[in-house]
Amino acid sequence: MIDDESIRAAVARAAAGDEVAFARIVAAHHDDMTRVAFVVCGDVELAQEAVQVAWQKAWAKLDSIRAADRLRPWLVSIAANEARQLIRSRNRRWLREAPMEGDEQTEPRPGMDPASRAAQLDLANALAGLEPDDRTLIALRYAAGLTSDEIGRAIGMTGGGVRARLARLLTRLRKELHDDPIA
Amino acid sequence: MTRSPDDQIDPYESRLTRRVGDFAEQAVRPVDPLAVAAAAHAGAQRRTLGGRLFGSTASMSRLGVVFAGALVAAAAFGVYLNAGGTANPGPSASGNAPDATPTEVAGPGGVACSAAQLTGEIVGWDGAAGHRIASLNLHNTGPGDCALPKLLRPALVDADGHALIVGALVSDTRTLTFQVGNAASTEVDMANYCGAAPTAELRIRLYLPDQTSFELSPHLDVPGTVDPPPCNGPNAAASIQIQAVNP
Numbered sequence: 375m376i377d378d379e380s381i382r383a384a385v386a387r388a389a390a391g392d393e394v395a396f397a398r399i400v401a402a403h404h405d406d407m408t409r410v411a412f413v414v415c416g417d418v419e420l421a422q423e424a425v426q427v428a429w430q431k432a433w434a435k436l437d438s439i440r441a442a443d444r445l446r447p448w449l450v451s452i453a454a455n456e457a458r459q460l461i462r463s464r465n466r467r468w469l470r471e472a473p474m475e476g477d478e479q480t481e482p483r484p485g486m487d488p489a490s491r492a493a494q495l496d497l498a499n500a501l502a503g504l505e506p507d508d509r510t511l512i513a514l515r516y517a518a519g520l521t522s523d524e525i526g527r528a529i530g531m532t533g534g535g536v537r538a539r540l541a542r543l544l545t546r547l548r549k550e551l552h553d554d555p556i557a
Numbered sequence: 558m559t560r561s562p563d564d565q566i567d568p569y570e571s572r573l574t575r576r577v578g579d580f581a582e583q584a585v586r587p588v589d590p591l592a593v594a595a596a597a598h599a600g601a602q603r604r605t606l607g608g609r610l611f612g613s614t615a616s617m618s619r620l621g622v623v624f625a626g627a628l629v630a631a632a633a634f635g636v637y638l639n640a641g642g643t644a645n646p647g648p649s650a651s652g653n654a655p656d657a658t659p660t661e662v663a664g665p666g667g668v669a670c671s672a673a674q675l676t677g678e679i680v681g682w683d684g685a686a687g688h689r690i691a692s693l694n695l696h697n698t699g700p701g702d703c704a705l706p707k708l709l710r711p712a713l714v715d716a717d718g719h720a721l722i723v724g725a726l727v728s729d730t731r732t733l734t735f736q737v738g739n740a741a742s743t744e745v746d747m748a749n750y751c752g753a754a755p756t757a758e759l760r761i762r763l764y765l766p767d768q769t770s771f772e773l774s775p776h777l778d779v780p781g782t783v784d785p786p787p788c789n790g791p792n793a794a795a796s797i798q799i800q801a802v803n804p
Contacts, residue, residue: 393594393723400590400597412584413577421584429593430600490579497580516570516577519560537566544567553572 407453413513414457451528670703715755751788
């Protein structure tokens, strides 16, 4: 993790065209952007493509960032938006199908027990049933850990509006995922 | 690792954060941040140029018309060169030179060299007036002949792989045919490194147009210390430049 002062310095140098400084920002935020894009689009390759495009846009507009604490919300929201755009442009639905027996493409990750695998599939199916806007909220909140106010600034809503919408989504997901009311 | 939001709406959020975090982790792959940065830089430049030429809804057909026009212009320029004209800077494209040296071609020629088939070593490290000049030997280990860019994008990196200085994007598209088993040479000139002390030993990384790269370490016989170029002034930019590759 790099501190705010280092981020400010890196942003200033990167905005002036310093690739090494930009690479420090990439190192700090690429994984978060990938997680967010994946939750929005449900496809690993599409998520990676979205993040690469997001970095291009971030490069072009980095000088618009004035406060270091705005950088991370800004970057992950660009990644989310690009993932949505890619789904739309390719007329694709967020879809994950249950793995077939012996299907090497959908083999669970090494070390993942069957119960965890099943839980992931349940979540994938639940996300697939949401609208892209709602998946974006879920991604920014639970994959990137943004506050309601940060999400609101990123997507043009009030913090209160974000909280109300998330509360409705939580109720829906808790029901679909058969999670206990209190974890 | 996924972070938890610090303005909890519902106790269920912590559980959902773990579930979503575990789920999203499957998409994370290791990347080379410098390569991502370089690709972002190149992509942003293309977007800017594309936007200026065509606007945001540019069609590929319009791009094709411009590209075809550029080819016609390049062909006309070649006719001019063969008629005795000169081109600056750098060497001009050759015609059908009947010698055994690698062939220089303008633009893409043959199969592009991949980073996997290129190796090399630093065979000289000289200091001069605040600069360091690395002499490099490159090798094509196969499996086949390939088109090597005359100008490669250089970076000075330390033993941990951190880039200390990175060269500018290369727009020159000239290539030479690099035959299997052959060697080529070039020099990299570096100046004004004012960063933290790097981890020895230093290497030179060379980027191909697709932003893949290969690295060259000092050969055992390199005399002296392979050190970064001295800091000539922290307010001035560091620089690294490469000469055209010589067969």
